[in-house]
Amino acid sequence: MSTAELDAIYLTIALATITTILLLILGTPLAWWLSRQKTSWPALVEALVAMPLILPPTVLGFYLLLLFAPDTALGSAWEQLTGTRLAFSFSALVIGSVIYSLPFVVQPLQAAFQRVPENLLRVAATLGAGPLDQFRSVVLPLTRRSFITAASLGFAHTVGEFGVVLMIGGNIPGETRVLSIALYDYVESLQFAEAHRLAAGLVVFSLVLLFLLYRRDRRDSWRVRA
Numbered sequence: 001m002s003t004a005e006l007d008a009i010y011l012t013i014a015l016a017t018i019t020t021i022l023l024l025i026l027g028t029p030l031a032w033w034l035s036r037q038k039t040s041w042p043a044l045v046e047a048l049v050a051m052p053l054i055l056p057p058t059v060l061g062f063y064l065l066l067l068f069a070p071d072t073a074l075g076s077a078w079e080q081l082t083g084t085r086l087a088f089s090f091s092a093l094v095i096g097s098v099i100y101s102l103p104f105v106v107q108p109l110q111a112a113f114q115r116v117p118e119n120l121l122r123v124a125a126t127l128g129a130g131p132l133d134q135f136r137s138v139v140l141p142l143t144r145r146s147f148i149t150a151a152s153l154g155f156a157h158t159v160g161e162f163g164v165v166l167m168i169g170g171n172i173p174g175e176t177r178v179l180s181i182a183l184y185d186y187v188e189s190l191q192f193a194e195a196h197r198l199a200a201g202l203v204v205f206s207l208v209l210l211f212l213l214y215r216r217d218r219r220d221s222w223r224v225r226a
Contacts, residue, residue: 001197004173004177004182005182005194005198007173007174007177008177008178008179008181008182009179011090011174011175011176011177011178012159012178012179012180014090015090015093015094015097015158015178016097016155016156016158016159017155018094019094019097019098019101019154019155019158020105020151020154020155020158022094022098023098023101023102023104023105023150023151023154024105024147024150024151024154026098026102027102027105027106027109027150027154028109030045030049030106031105031106031107031109031110031113032109032110032113032135032139034046034049034106034110035110035113035114036113049102049103049106049107050103050107051103052099052100052101052102052103053103056163057100057161057162057163057164057167058163058164058166058167060096060099060100060163060164060167061096061163061164061165061166061167061168062167064092064095064096064099064164064167064168065087065167065168068085068086068087068092068095068168069087070085070086070087074086075087078091087168088168088169088170088172088176089169089175089176090169090175090176092168092169092176093165093168093169093176093178095168096161096164096165096167096168096169097158097161097164097165100157100158100161100164101153101154101157101158101161104150104153104154104157105150105151105153105154106150108146108149108150108153109143109146109147109150111146112142112143112145112146112147113139113143115142116138116139116142116143120138120142121134121138121139124137124138145216148216149213149217152209152212152213153213156205156206156209156210159179159180159202159205160180160202160206161178161180162180162181162184165178165180165181166180166181166184169181171185179198179201179202180202182198183195183198183199183202186198
């Protein structure tokens with residue numbers, strides 16, 4: 001395996017790890033808030049969160065690229081604070097990945113939070129537990145498996161991104177050239193042996209991860225039935 005491929009693997013793992021951590025930090029309160037709403041207007045927020053599921057990645061990447069440009073408020077502020085441009089940087093990949101993978105974390109968590117019995121939260125409240133204590137002592141233990149699922153899906157989806165990362169990150173070795181971009185490079189240059197190696201690795205990774213998740217879900221389901 002070449003140094004360029006090792007760099008791509010490292011960048012991909014780093015991107016997926018950072019993105020997953022940020023998704024859990026941002027997605028957990030968002031999913032909890034959505035699960036508690038009883039009116040219909042939060043459906044607009046749900047629609048915005050879910051848009052990456054059906055929106056072509058290049059569309060999202062295009063508008064993010066415009067947003068990250070140096071002549072915009074965000075791009076200019078970023079350059080003043082960091083001394084570097086936001087577009088075509090690793091930071092841009094992180095921001096884009098968080099937005100693109102958000103539904104893969106928010107939706108499993110929201111569904112899990114909605115299954116938490118309200119009477120358990122009311123009992124905890126009568127015992128003097130505040131909202132944070134209720135979430136930590138009641139909600140988290142009941143939804144622990146959903147957090148594992150959400151984190152796994154967020155991580156795997158980030159690993160497999162292509163359109164968004166290509167639009168906002170380009171193909172800069174050692175900075176934005178992740179595995180999906182490296183695979184595209186090999187195919188474009190007709191290096192099919194190298195392309196097969198990367199593609200097969202991604203297929204195996206995806207299959208193993210999904211197998212472990214589904215096996216755990218089936219095992220838990222049979223335990224409940226028993």
